Amino acid sequence: MESIKLRKITSVWILAVFVLFIVSIVLGILMRLNQGEIIKQNSVTFYTNMTTHGLTMIGIWFVAGMAAINYLMERYVKTSYTANMIALVLTVIGVLMFWATTFIGKFHAGWTFLYPLPFKVMWATWATPLFLVSLTVLGLGWLIWSISLMTQILRKYSISQAFAWQHFKKNPSVETPPFILISMITLVGVIACLLAAVVLIVLFFAEFFSNGSFVNDALLMKNLTYFFGHTIANEMLYLGLAVIYELFSEVSGTPKWKTTWYVAVAWNCTLIFILTAFFHHLYMDFVQPEGFQIIGQLASYLASLPAAGVTVFSVLIAVYRTKIKWSLTNLLFFIGVAGWVIGGLGAVIDATISNNVVLHNTLWVPAHFHTYNAMGNVLFSIAFFYWFSTQFTENNIKSEKLTMATLTILLIGGIGFLLAFYVGGADSVPRRYSTYPAEFTSAAPLAVIGAIFATIYLIAILIFFFNISKRCLKVLSSPS
Amino acid sequence: MFKGIVLTIIAVWFTLIVNAQTASTGMEEETNIYEKIFDAPLHLSGEQQMTFTALYQQKPILVALIFTRCSGICSPFLLELKDNLQQTDDKSFNILVISFDPRDNLEDMNNMAQKFGLENDPQWIFAVTDSIEQLNQSIGFYPIWDNETGQFDHDALLVGVNIEGYITKKLIGIRKKHDLDLLISSVNNVFSPTYRLPNKNSLFSCFNYDPKTGKNTPGLGLLFIALPAVLTVLMLVSISYFVRNKSQRMDRPYSE
Numbered sequence: 020m021e022s023i024k025l026r027k028i029t030s031v032w033i034l035a036v037f038v039l040f041i042v043s044i045v046l047g048i049l050m051r052l053n054q055g056e057i058i059k060q061n062s063v064t065f066y067t068n069m070t071t072h073g074l075t076m077i078g079i080w081f082v083a084g085m086a087a088i089n090y091l092m093e094r095y096v097k098t099s100y101t102a103n104m105i106a107l108v109l110t111v112i113g114v115l116m117f118w119a120t121t122f123i124g125k126f127h128a129g130w131t132f133l134y135p136l137p138f139k140v141m142w143a144t145w146a147t148p149l150f151l152v153s154l155t156v157l158g159l160g161w162l163i164w165s166i167s168l169m170t171q172i173l174r175k176y177s178i179s180q181a182f183a184w185q186h187f188k189k190n191p192s193v194e195t196p197p198f199i200l201i202s203m204i205t206l207v208g209v210i211a212c213l214l215a216a217v218v219l220i221v222l223f224f225a226e227f228f229s230n231g232s233f234v235n236d237a238l239l240m241k242n243l244t245y246f247f248g249h250t251i252a253n254e255m256l257y258l259g260l261a262v263i264y265e266l267f268s269e270v271s272g273t274p275k276w277k278t279t280w281y282v283a284v285a286w287n288c289t290l291i292f293i294l295t296a297f298f299h300h301l302y303m304d305f306v307q308p309e310g311f312q313i314i315g316q317l318a319s320y321l322a323s324l325p326a327a328g329v330t331v332f333s334v335l336i337a338v339y340r341t342k343i344k345w346s347l348t349n350l351l352f353f354i355g356v357a358g359w360v361i362g363g364l365g366a367v368i369d370a371t372i373s374n375n376v377v378l379h380n381t382l383w384v385p386a387h388f389h390t391y392n393a394m395g396n397v398l399f400s401i402a403f404f405y406w407f408s409t410q411f412t413e414n415n416i417k418s419e420k421l422t423m424a425t426l427t428i429l430l431i432g433g434i435g436f437l438l439a440f441y442v443g444g445a446d447s448v449p450r451r452y453s454t455y456p457a458e459f460t461s462a463a464p465l466a467v468i469g470a471i472f473a474t475i476y477l478i479a480i481l482i483f484f485f486n487i488s489k490r491c492l493k494v495l496s497s498p499s
Numbered sequence: 500m501f502k503g504i505v506l507t508i509i510a511v512w513f514t515l516i517v518n519a520q521t522a523s524t525g526m527e528e529e530t531n532i533y534e535k536i537f538d539a540p541l542h543l544s545g546e547q548q549m550t551f552t553a554l555y556q557q558k559p560i561l562v563a564l565i566f567t568r569c570s571g572i573c574s575p576f577l578l579e580l581k582d583n584l585q586q587t588d589d590k591s592f593n594i595l596v597i598s599f600d601p602r603d604n605l606e607d608m609n610n611m612a613q614k615f616g617l618e619n620d621p622q623w624i625f626a627v628t629d630s631i632e633q634l635n636q637s638i639g640f641y642p643i644w645d646n647e648t649g650q651f652d653h654d655a656l657l658v659g660v661n662i663e664g665y666i667t668k669k670l671i672g673i674r675k676k677h678d679l680d681l682l683i684s685s686v687n688n689v690f691s692p693t694y695r696l697p698n699k700n701s702l703f704s705c706f707n708y709d710p711k712t713g714k715n716t717p718g719l720g721l722l723f724i725a726l727p728a729v730l731t732v733l734m735l736v737s738i739s740y741f742v743r744n745k746s747q748r749m750d751r752p753y754s755e
């Protein structure tokens with residue numbers, strides 16, 4: 020069973036994620052209000068907010084997933100508290116450094132900081148190196164954490180068991196729990212993309228310190244950037260899925276999910292496809308070899324199919340004509356899976372080369388990734404937060420009506436906010452514009468609609484925050 | 500004491516970082532793109548006066564920066580430009596040949612036009628300006644005077660400017676017709692790809708271009724894309740080997 024120390028550190032992660040989430044949503048709403056011409060921010064402020072919002076969101080939902088699987092993994096293997104603590108400390112330091120570069124240094128190269136943008140200094144000169152240092156600090160903490168969790172799995176399971184290869188045959192002698200399989204697959208992907216970030220940062224620093232005697236290849240840097248960026252954004256979703264596989268049946272009062280041959284095959288395929296799907300970010304790069312473009316398209320299709328197919332199938336089987344104990348936890352899981360699938364479909368539409376010619380860099384892009392994040396992964400993690408907080412304190416969301424009302428607010432806010440992005444994207448409104456040219460007549464009104472619905476979404480998040488954080492604070496103040 | 504050492508190391512390191520040069524080479528053609536060109540007053544042949552704005556509002560312009568006393572690249576540069584343009588019948592733009600040497604006057608420029616047989620071609624305009632400093636700065640062109648040779652050390656620079664006065668593309672050096680076509684497309688607001696010039700300091704290129712054969716061959720950079728995945732597999736196998744070996748060692752009964 021997990022230790023009190025683990026409970027406390029998980030509570031700290033939950034509180035930190037919630038606070039940073041709320042601040043980042045506010046930045047998002049400010050961006051939409053500016054695009055809707057309701058407020059006037061200069062473009063530097065807009066792009067500073069955009070960079071802070073993007074990277075903070077990616078960071079917090081990654082650590083939220085990691086904190087959740089670390090907590091649940093204790094059911095199967097002993098995990099390292101020290102690695103968890105190092106990750107927490109380095110995350111706090113990294114976020115503070117990163118926010119200093121944006122809010123004080125005005126660094127605003129976007130969360131993808133695509134080469135050579137960080138070297139086109141349009142901000143304080145110290146901001147570029149500090150930004151790279153902040154990424155190093157974050158990456159180091161997360162790498163230590165991921166390697167530590169992977170090591171703990173490998174202590175108990177051999178490589179083939181951890182990847183559930185014995186399930187490819189009939190009647191396997193050892194059963195690999197789905198939670199271990201998905202965590203292992205995801206951790207390997209996370210480690211690969213964090214190592215891509217290491218190579219990327221080393222190359223950035225090499226050019227920075229070389230006085231012009233070494234320059235980077237833009238194509239290589241873009242490939243590495245998306246190897247890191249695209250992959251981590253996807254893997255954090257899979258961390259959420261590992262949690263669903265572990266908890267959905269438990270909280271619903273149905274039999275525990277098992278690893279079958281098709282679950283094992285699907286997740287093993289996912290590992291390979293997810294590491295090559297990032298090539299779809301380079302469709303517009305005419306120098307990228309055509310073979311990579313084809314791999315990009317195929318992997319984008321194939322990466323989403325097995326994991327999504329098997330998970331949706333499992334969830335549907337679990338709820339179809341079954342008596343389920345519905346609670347906030349499994350309702351959030353259920354809605355989250357729907358959001359993930361809808362966002363995934365939006366992504367596949369965009370990853371199809373012929374569509375990408377039209378949708379590339381339009382609001383369709385934030386539309387689909389906000390769908391599987393704001394209405395997918397975020398809900399997986401909040402479901403875990405809620406479940407976690409009710410483990411040690413009494414469930415004081417007494418009124419079922421309040422739960423339903425909060426979920427309704429969340430759905431209305433989320434769907435409206437996302438629709439404004441989708442409609443804009445379908446109307447070719449470009450992404451990452453602080454204000455829209457007059458030619459895009461629908462852009463500003465849609466941005467206002469987006470801001471209004473995002474505020475409704477924020478209200479639901481605040482209700483969850485007060486509810487869950489109250490109980491996390493109790494866990495923190497309980498005697499060790 | 501210890502704190503002091505740590506703080507000093509951090510301070511020195513940050514000073515180094517902040518002072519480190521961010522200058523990158525191979526990007527010279529990318530500077531000042533999509534910035535407005537300076538609205539310099541121009542003196543054209545035939546004693547005409549005109550502003551830059553009035554000129555680019557008529558048609559997009561290709562600006563060639565030269566000086567008439569150049570004993571180096573200026574003549575071959577103009578000659579190649581003329582030859583390349585003769586192969587197209589495109590009249591959608593004008594070519595402005597402008598001197599960046601304050602010693603040049605209109606007569607020098609007219610002589611130069613005659614030397615190239617361009618004095619009666621309405622598409623070619625030869626001019627001087629009193630505001631060359633500001634013009635150079637808006638383009639990102641920095642010729643350096645060399646007292647010893649009595650010459651400017653400078654690039655052969657051709658700049659595309661569209662009818663709104665924005666710099667859309669730059670070409671450095673004597674370039675082939677294909678590159679010129681891209682420049683012409685860009686001043687007509689047609690997408691034209693842009694890429695960093697081949698550079699010997701770029702060690703990890705994904706592809707290496709061979710100017711002799713005109714072919715690309717796979718480069719070291721491609722390996723770097725695979726590196727994170729390879730390292731992950733190695734890490735996975737070695738951790739598994741290490742921890743399982745260790746646990747087997749611990750499980751082994753004490754035999755002595």
Ligand code: HEM
Pocket residue numbers: 044046047048050051069070072073074076077080129130131385389392393397436449450451452473476477
């Ligand atoms: C209601 C909540 C949210 C609001 C109001 C919001 C708003 C926005 C806006 C307005 C943009 C800029 C869109 C553009 O390109 O024009 C943006 C970008 C982005 N958002 Fe959100 N967002 C929210 C939630 C999230 C969540 C949950 C994530 C989780 C990962 C996220 C990640 C990102 C990222 C990565 C970008 C791209 C930043 C860049 O282009 O550098 N957002 N968001």
